[in-house]
Amino acid sequence: MIEPDRTPRVTVAADVDLEVREWDGGRRPFVLVHGLASNARLWDGVAIELARSGHRVVAVDQRGHGRSSKPDEGYDLTTVADDLRTLLDTLRLARPVVVGQSWGANVAIEFAARFPGVAAAIGCVDGGTIDLKSQFPDWDDCASALRPPPLAGTPVDDMEQRLRTAHPDWPESGIAGTMACFEVRADGTVAPWLTLARHLLVLRGLWDHRPAERFGAIQDPVLFIPAGGRGSDEWMATKRAALDEAISSLGAGRVEWIDGDHDLHAQHPDQVATLLRTLAPIQDREVV
Numbered sequence: 001m002i003e004p005d006r007t008p009r010v011t012v013a014a015d016v017d018l019e020v021r022e023w024d025g026g027r028r029p030f031v032l033v034h035g036l037a038s039n040a041r042l043w044d045g046v047a048i049e050l051a052r053s054g055h056r057v058v059a060v061d062q063r064g065h066g067r068s069s070k071p072d073e074g075y076d077l078t079t080v081a082d083d084l085r086t087l088l089d090t091l092r093l094a095r096p097v098v099v100g101q102s103w104g105a106n107v108a109i110e111f112a113a114r115f116p117g118v119a120a121a122i123g124c125v126d127g128g129t130i131d132l133k134s135q136f137p138d139w140d141d142c143a144s145a146l147r148p149p150p151l152a153g154t155p156v157d158d159m160e161q162r163l164r165t166a167h168p169d170w171p172e173s174g175i176a177g178t179m180a181c182f183e184v185r186a187d188g189t190v191a192p193w194l195t196l197a198r199h200l201l202v203l204r205g206l207w208d209h210r211p212a213e214r215f216g217a218i219q220d221p222v223l224f225i226p227a228g229g230r231g232s233d234e235w236m237a238t239k240r241a242a243l244d245e246a247i248s249s250l251g252a253g254r255v256e257w258i259d260g261d262h263d264l265h266a267q268h269p270d271q272v273a274t275l276l277r278t279l280a281p282i283q284d285r286e287v288v
Contacts, residue, residue, distance in 0.1 A: 002048045004059075012063075012086040013074065019067040020087070021059045023051035028120060028284035029093045030276065032059040033084065035102030035127065035263075036202050037148060037194045039066035041180040042101070045173035045269025046276070053277060055284075058096075060087060062104070064198040066180065075201040077209045081110040088118065097279045099123035101265050103206050106130050112222070113214035121221040121279035125272060126262050128224055129242040132207040142207050148199055151182070152191040159190050167267065174266030212242075215249035222246075222253040225275055229259035 004021040011017050021040050030050050032043040040059035047057045061068040063083060064075065074080070084107065088096060098119040100108035105127025112122045122128075136142035151159070156179075163170075163178055182190035194202070224243055228236070247253045256275050260267045 002051055004047075009068075010087050010090050012083040012090070013071075013079075016063055016069045016071055016074070016083070018063065018069070018083065018087060019061045020091075021047065022091075023047055023055075023057040025051055025054045025056040027054040027056070028280040029056040029058065029096040030280075031084070031088065031093060031096045031098045032057065032265075033098065033100035033104035033107055034059070034062065034065065035100075035104045036206070037065070037181060037192060037199055038101070038104075038263075039177070039180050039193065041066075041177035042174070042263065042266050044177050045171055046265050046273045048173070049270055049273035050276065053273075055277075055280070056093075058087075058091060058093065060084075062107070064202065065194050067193075070193075070195070070198065072198070073201070075198065076205040077107060077110040078114070080107050080205070081114050084111050085115055085118065095120040097121045097123060097276065099125065099276055100127060101125040102127040102262065103130070103202065106206060106209055106211055109211050109214055109218070109222075110209065112220050113217040116217065116219040119220050120281065121223065122218070123276050123279055124222065124224045125265050126225065126227045128222070129211055129239075129246050130206060130209075131211060131242065132203075133210065136207070139204065139207055143200055143203065146203055148192070148196065153189045156182075156184050156188055156190050167261065170267050171269065173269060174263070177266055178263075212245060212249065215246055218250055220252075221279065222250050223275065223279055224253065224255045225264060225272060226255065226257055227260050227262055227264050228257040 005024045006022045009017040040061045043059040105124035
């Protein structure tokens with residue numbers, strides 16, 4: 001595995017430092033934003049492929065997650081998008097391709113709406129159209145249905161075996177990246193870096209977000225990479241309808257499906273990276 005060249009911490013707000021994984025490169029930068037209860041290392045497989053093509057790559061642990069600061073507030077989409085803008089400015093990332101997965105894709109959409117033209121393009125991996133309020137009009141119902149399972153106290157070896165059993169086709173980068181969602185405690189058990197209380201705050205911020213109301217403000221090209229082949233026919237129909245609505249509202253949007261799990265970036269990093277490279281201007285892509 002190509003290890004990152006740097007893992008700095010970047011101050012984005014008072015008492016909020018975000019840890020990043022950064023690979024050097026002279027081509028168009030990519031900024032990779034993880035989903036809820038995830039971390040930057042889920043992007044390792046994709047980041048390595050982009051770095052091999054000569055791109056500068058930055059993957060970030062968002063607030064409350066991974067090795068970043070864990071404040072007790074600021075998990076609404078506006079604040080998290082502002083974190084991202086400050087990160088770009090501090091690292092002097094000019095016109096990057098900003099890519100998010102799941103909740104992180106909604107963050108990327110909010111970023112694009114708030115800061116038009118700052119990014120060269122936006123990528124959304126199985127996310128960006130998530131509208132929880134349309135599924136759960138009542139917040140308490142949403143919080144109950146999507147409350148995370150109690151994983152704290154699980155032996156680390158058991159946790160890894162669960163992942164390998166559930167995802168037998170994932171590469172090692174995906175397994176290692178998922179394991180990095182957890183702190184390994186002195187007694188050999190794990191605990192999620194994202195606490196339950198903060199998990200629910202992030203979820204509430206996502207529940208409050210209405211991406212369809214933001215598409216009209218977006219000027220940047222947007223690529224949606226949804227996961228296909230999973231879920232019921234009804235679920236897929238709802239997903240396709242949301243994507244159709246997004247494409248009709250955006251000035252420049254397209255959809256490229258990949259058959260797989262919700263965490264496509266962990267399961268199929270090569271395919272995801274290949275599609276993301278199409279978002280870089282032709283002069284910034286790899287030489288084939």
